[in-house]
Amino acid sequence: MPELTYREAVRDALGKALREDDSVFIMGEDIAEMGGSMAVTQGLLEEFGPGRVRNTPISEMAIVGSGIGAAIQGMRPIVEIMYEDFLTISMEQLVNQAAKHRTMSGGQVKVPLTIRTQGGAGWSPGAQHAQQLEAWFVHVPGLKVIFASTPEDVRGLLWSAIYDDNPVVFFEHRTLYPIKGEVPDELEPIPLGKARIHREGSDVTVVATGRLVHESLQAAEEAEKDGISVEVVDPRTLLPLDEEAIVGSVRKTTRCVTAHEAVTRGGFGAELAAVIQHGAFDWLDAPIERVGAAFAPLAFAPGMEQWAVPHADDVLAAIRRTVARS
Amino acid sequence: MVTVEERAESGGRGVSPEMLRGFFREMLLIRRFEEKVEDRFRAGELPGFLHVAIGQEATATGVCAALVREDVIASTHRAHGHAIAKGTPIERIMAELYGKSEGCSKGYGGSMHLYDVEVGNLGANAVVGGGLPGIVGAALAFQMRGEKRVAVAFFGDGATNTGAFHESLNLAQLWKVPAVFVLENNGWAESTPASQQLPLPVDELGKRAAAFGMKLIEADGQDVEAVYLAALAAREHALAGKGPVLLHLRTHRLTGHFVGDPQVYRDKDELKEERDTKDPIRLLGARLEIDDDEFAAIDAEVTAEVEASVEFAKAGTDPKPEDALKYVYA
Numbered sequence: 049m050p051e052l053t054y055r056e057a058v059r060d061a062l063g064k065a066l067r068e069d070d071s072v073f074i075m076g077e078d079i080a081e082m083g084g085s086m087a088v089t090q091g092l093l094e095e096f097g098p099g100r101v102r103n104t105p106i107s108e109m110a111i112v113g114s115g116i117g118a119a120i121q122g123m124r125p126i127v128e129i130m131y132e133d134f135l136t137i138s139m140e141q142l143v144n145q146a147a148k149h150r151t152m153s154g155g156q157v158k159v160p161l162t163i164r165t166q167g168g169a170g171w172s173p174g175a176q177h178a179q180q181l182e183a184w185f186v187h188v189p190g191l192k193v194i195f196a197s198t199p200e201d202v203r204g205l206l207w208s209a210i211y212d213d214n215p216v217v218f219f220e221h222r223t224l225y226p227i228k229g230e231v232p233d234e235l236e237p238i239p240l241g242k243a244r245i246h247r248e249g250s251d252v253t254v255v256a257t258g259r260l261v262h263e264s265l266q267a268a269e270e271a272e273k274d275g276i277s278v279e280v281v282d283p284r285t286l287l288p289l290d291e292e293a294i295v296g297s298v299r300k301t302t303r304c305v306t307a308h309e310a311v312t313r314g315g316f317g318a319e320l321a322a323v324i325q326h327g328a329f330d331w332l333d334a335p336i337e338r339v340g341a342a343f344a345p346l347a348f349a350p351g352m353e354q355w356a357v358p359h360a361d362d363v364l365a366a367i368r369r370t371v372a373r374s
Numbered sequence: 375m376v377t378v379e380e381r382a383e384s385g386g387r388g389v390s391p392e393m394l395r396g397f398f399r400e401m402l403l404i405r406r407f408e409e410k411v412e413d414r415f416r417a418g419e420l421p422g423f424l425h426v427a428i429g430q431e432a433t434a435t436g437v438c439a440a441l442v443r444e445d446v447i448a449s450t451h452r453a454h455g456h457a458i459a460k461g462t463p464i465e466r467i468m469a470e471l472y473g474k475s476e477g478c479s480k481g482y483g484g485s486m487h488l489y490d491v492e493v494g495n496l497g498a499n500a501v502v503g504g505g506l507p508g509i510v511g512a513a514l515a516f517q518m519r520g521e522k523r524v525a526v527a528f529f530g531d532g533a534t535n536t537g538a539f540h541e542s543l544n545l546a547q548l549w550k551v552p553a554v555f556v557l558e559n560n561g562w563a564e565s566t567p568a569s570q571q572l573p574l575p576v577d578e579l580g581k582r583a584a585a586f587g588m589k590l591i592e593a594d595g596q597d598v599e600a601v602y603l604a605a606l607a608a609r610e611h612a613l614a615g616k617g618p619v620l621l622h623l624r625t626h627r628l629t630g631h632f633v634g635d636p637q638v639y640r641d642k643d644e645l646k647e648e649r650d651t652k653d654p655i656r657l658l659g660a661r662l663e664i665d666d667d668e669f670a671a672i673d674a675e676v677t678a679e680v681e682a683s684v685e686f687a688k689a690g691t692d693p694k695p696e697d698a699l700k701y702v703y704a
Contacts, residue, residue: 099518107545109507109537110538113508113511113541114511114545115511116508117510117514117525119511120508120511120512121511123518141504141538145501153482153489153701154481154489154701157489157496157497160704189702190702214703214704
């Protein structure tokens with residue numbers, strides 16, 4: 049199996065879709081000559097030309113909105129919002145338009161639009177270039193929400209997002225772009241709504257997304273040294289959610305930690321905790337622990353930033369708290 | 375006003391008396407439909423939030439007459455006239471207002487979300503300015519596929535103050551997509567007059583096109599022939615690959631913002647004068663010399679159609695409550 053970086057895996061899916069399907073095009077800020085602020089779209093302009101790899105003005109509402117209009121007319125646009133912080137500017141189009149056209153029209157239209165974006169801390173950008181806002185979109189009926197954590201997943205899920213007939217908000221994590229991983233020779237679509245069990249265990253389930261999948265795997269190795277067997281599950285698709293896999297895992301292990309980089313309060317971990325307590329109430333041996341960032345706009349100084357966002361040691365501490373309850 | 379050059383651009387077409395009579399009939403149909411909507415709302419039969427466009431019939435009729443079925447529109451919260459003029463049968467619109475499955479949005483939309491994709495109505499929008507970005511995208515799709523179609527956004531003067539307006543016109547002009555932005559300038563943003571929401575004199579709002587280097591075409595929005603000719607010119611300009619057009623139509627809202635609006639903010643004498651001098655149906659009737667008998671005959675016809683639409687709507691099917699989930703995802 050070939051090895052790709054997470055960045056190359058995203059590019060591979062974009063290139064394949066552009067190559068095989070005239071209805072696919074990509075647009076966003078600085079994605080053409082520059083290849084995107086994260087260098088994800090490098091080389092695509094050269095292969096597909098400026099008609100299908102379109103630089104846009106700094107107009108997030110028009111980027112998402114024109115993607116919606118083109119999607120309703122039968123195209124499969126993939127738009128890039130450079131930082132997920134800037135999704136806030138396009139919220140009206142995403143929430144009031146993309147998510148609602150199908151219902152408001154009584155099923156007359158569909159909006160096969162993919163909105164790629166990225167974020168995440170770890171490089172001291174301060175408060176407006178590193179937020180993790182995925183939970184906001186899980187609250188909006190009509191949207192689908194994906195957060196991929198490995199090269200294989202990001203490639204297979206992006207393909208499924210492009211070919212889903214609904215608007216999909218597709219989160220990538222900045223610090224994951226350089227990580228390498230094996231991928232199948234040929235792109236294999238990964239169905240939406242299917243969780244991935246990264247590591248099997250019997251004492252505690254950690255349900256983690258994005259960067260925290262990797263931090264949780266590291267924490268699981270540490271815990272194993274103390275004789276604690278940890279299962280790590282990545283939902284991958286936050287909406288729709290693979291409740292069966294997650295609840296099933298917790299029924300087996302009887303303890304659960306949720307982990308994401310977003311602030312804990314109102315984060316996706318809260319939804320997970322609600323689903324799990326309802327589905328596995330009689331199995332739980334400890335309160336569900338939530339790991340997330342401190343409730344503050346992200347401070348600039350590296351020491352403050354690293355303190356505020358969670359790492360493997362935070363997940364490990366939460367694992368230990370759950371097993372300390374007997 | 376439409377200039378001589380623009381008439382020339384539109385092929386020098388005049389508008390025949392027969393066509394103008396057709397416009398007259400459609401505008402009167404829209405008027406009677408909306409009066410019936412007000413009446414049934416006050417009677418407690420219609421749920422929701424309703425906005426009528428009484429006084430603005432010429433912009434809907436004139437613009438949509440210049441379009442073909444394959445052209446698409448995005449409408450506003452003041453949508454009944456646009457939907458009728460784009461070709462949706464009135465009984466399907468009335469059924470929508472009654473929340474019935476036979477409605478043009480199957481009861482999922484209501485007055486502010488009238489859709490009919492078959493005739494090119496991509497939906498009315500309850501967010502001021504919300505429909506404009508999507509129209510840029512529709513026009514982009516037509517451009518990319520080489521289709522001879524235009525995408526048209528209706529919006530009011532209030533919408534020209536939104537970010538969506540500026541981002542949309544900027545992008546549309548940058549990419550020269552075949553879009554027409556129809557500014558129905560009635561001088562009111564809900565209850566707020568032009569003097570409190572526009573930094574330009576209300577009649578000069580078309581100047582905003584210059585900020586984007588966009589072609590501006592203007593017409594008296596109460597003169598349906600002028601609107602029609604201007605819309606033809608705008609469509610031809612957009613289809614010729616010359617870029618989008620801002621079509622500025624000065625019009626007059628002769629009623630409140632919403633059905634039931636007491637209009638405490640509006641000078642009663644001025645409103646009366648506008649009603650006496652700016653009604654597009656009266657103006658066209660006088661020009662065509664439609665006498666009382668002919669008017670009564672046309673009125674009886676369209677009134678009967680409207681009555682029939684109410685009967686159709688009332689006899690419609692209530693959607694199953696649990697079908698609220700049916701179209702969340704494709």
